[in-house]
Amino acid sequence: MLSFLATDHWYDLRDLANLYRVVLEGLDHIFPTGLVYVLTALLGFIAFFVVFVLPSQLYVGVYGERRLIGRMQARQGPNRVGPLGLLQPVADAIKLLQKEALTPRSADRLIMWAAPVLFVAPAILIFAVIPFGPRMVFADIPVSLMYFLAISSLPVIASFMAGWSSNNKYSLFGAMRIVAMSISYEIPLVLGLLAVSVLSGTMSLQGMVYWQQDIPTWMILIQPIAFAVYFIGVSAELNRTPTDIAEAESEIVAGYLTEYSGMRWGLFYGMDIAYALGASAFAATIFFGGWSLFGLEQWVPPWLIFILKTYLFYFVFIWTRGTLPRLRIDQLMSFAWKFLLPIALINLLVVAVERLIWTSNDLPDAIVWAFGAVNIVLMVGIVFIWAKVFKYDPKKRPTKPRLVNEPGGYRPVDLEQGGPSL
Numbered sequence: 001m002l003s004f005l006a007t008d009h010w011y012d013l014r015d016l017a018n019l020y021r022v023v024l025e026g027l028d029h030i031f032p033t034g035l036v037y038v039l040t041a042l043l044g045f046i047a048f049f050v051v052f053v054l055p056s057q058l059y060v061g062v063y064g065e066r067r068l069i070g071r072m073q074a075r076q077g078p079n080r081v082g083p084l085g086l087l088q089p090v091a092d093a094i095k096l097l098q099k100e101a102l103t104p105r106s107a108d109r110l111i112m113w114a115a116p117v118l119f120v121a122p123a124i125l126i127f128a129v130i131p132f133g134p135r136m137v138f139a140d141i142p143v144s145l146m147y148f149l150a151i152s153s154l155p156v157i158a159s160f161m162a163g164w165s166s167n168n169k170y171s172l173f174g175a176m177r178i179v180a181m182s183i184s185y186e187i188p189l190v191l192g193l194l195a196v197s198v199l200s201g202t203m204s205l206q207g208m209v210y211w212q213q214d215i216p217t218w219m220i221l222i223q224p225i226a227f228a229v230y231f232i233g234v235s236a237e238l239n240r241t242p243t244d245i246a247e248a249e250s251e252i253v254a255g256y257l258t259e260y261s262g263m264r265w266g267l268f269y270g271m272d273i274a275y276a277l278g279a280s281a282f283a284a285t286i287f288f289g290g291w292s293l294f295g296l297e298q299w300v301p302p303w304l305i306f307i308l309k310t311y312l313f314y315f316v317f318i319w320t321r322g323t324l325p326r327l328r329i330d331q332l333m334s335f336a337w338k339f340l341l342p343i344a345l346i347n348l349l350v351v352a353v354e355r356l357i358w359t360s361n362d363l364p365d366a367i368v369w370a371f372g373a374v375n376i377v378l379m380v381g382i383v384f385i386w387a388k389v390f391k392y393d394p395k396k397r398p399t400k401p402r403l404v405n406e407p408g409g410y411r412p413v414d415l416e417q418g419g420p421s422l
Helices: 017-028 033-072 088-098 109-129 144-152 155-165 169-200 205-214 224-237 262-287 302-323 329-360 367-389 412-416
Strands: none
Touching: 017 033, 033 088, 033 109, 033 262, 033 302, 088 262, 109 144, 109 155, 109 262, 144 169, 144 205, 144 262, 155 169, 155 262, 169 205, 169 224, 169 262, 169 329, 205 262, 224 262, 224 302, 224 329, 224 367, 262 302, 329 367
C-alpha cells in the first residue's frame, strides 16, 4: 500500500526526491562516485523528458490544443486516428519523420541546419530551475530568475539564424519581426518580474514559492499588474496568437519557417510548445504559488499540484489563441512602448515604495494584503486612463454575432425591400 504520510520512505509519492535518492545510493555501490552523478543526472533528464515534457507536448500542446480550439470554433478537431483521436499526435510525428527536409540551393546550409538544434537546447535548459516540489529542482541556484530570463532569450538568436540563412525575403521579414518583438517586450517583461523580486526579496524561484507559502497568498493577488505585463509580454515573445506577427500567414506566409520542412520544421513546432509549457510552469511558480496550495500539498503530491497549475495556465494560451484576432505589427509595437513599458515602470516604482514601507517600519506580513488592494485599484485606474487617452468608446463596439440555423446572405429581394436579412 502506498504511503502518503511517511516522509522518509522512497515510496512516498509526495516527494519523488526520495526515490531519486534510493537510485543514487544503489548506483553508488556499483559505479565510481563521479560516474554516479553523471548517470543520475542523465537518468533524471530522461525521466523528466519522457514523463513530463514529451507527453505534455503531444497530448497537451498538440492534441489538447487542437481539440479545444476545434470546440471553440464549433468543430470536432482530431478524432479519427485511434480512440477519440488520441493517436493523432503520433501519426503527425511519423509523418514529419518521413517527409523530406528540403534545403534551398541559395541558402546558407550550415546555419540553416544548425538553427533547429540551437532552438531545441534552451527549451530543455529552462526547466532546470523550475521547482516541481520542495526538493524537486535540478538546479536550485540563488539567481534562478536571472537564469530563466537569460536562457529564454536565446531562441530569438536561433530564429533569426533560421530566417536569415533561408535566403527568402519572407523568412527574413519574419526573423526581423521576432527580433523587434523580443527587444520591445523583453524590457517591460523584465521590469514586471523585477517588481515581483523586489516584493518577495529574492531572485530564487524556490524562494518565491516559499514566500507565497509563508504569507500565505499568491503573487497574482498582490501583483496583478506584473502578471498582466508578464502574460502579454511572454505571449509576444512566444509568438502566440494574437501576437503571432512573425508567422502571419496572411502577410508573410510562414515567416522564418517558410523554407523549413520535415522534421526540421517539426523541431521548431515542438519546441514552441515546450517554450509555452516552460512559460506556463514559470507563471505557476511566480504568480500561483508553485507546488504549494494553502496546505493541501501535505496530502496531495506537490508535483501533481504544480503540473495541474501549469496545464491550467497553458489553457489560457489556448483560450486566447482561439478567441482573439491577430494584431498588426504597428499595433503590437506601439502597445509595447507606449503602454506596457510605462505601466511596468510605474508598477516597479510603487512596489519599491511598498517594500520600503514594509521593511523600514517592521510591519507584519499581513500588510501585503493592503499592498495588493492598492495595486488592484492602481491597475483598474491605469486601464481606465489608458482607455480615455486612446478614446475607446464602448458604444462603437462591433455588432454582436447572430446565430442562424442555416447559411445565408444578402439577397436582391431583401435589398429591394429596404434591408438585408439572413
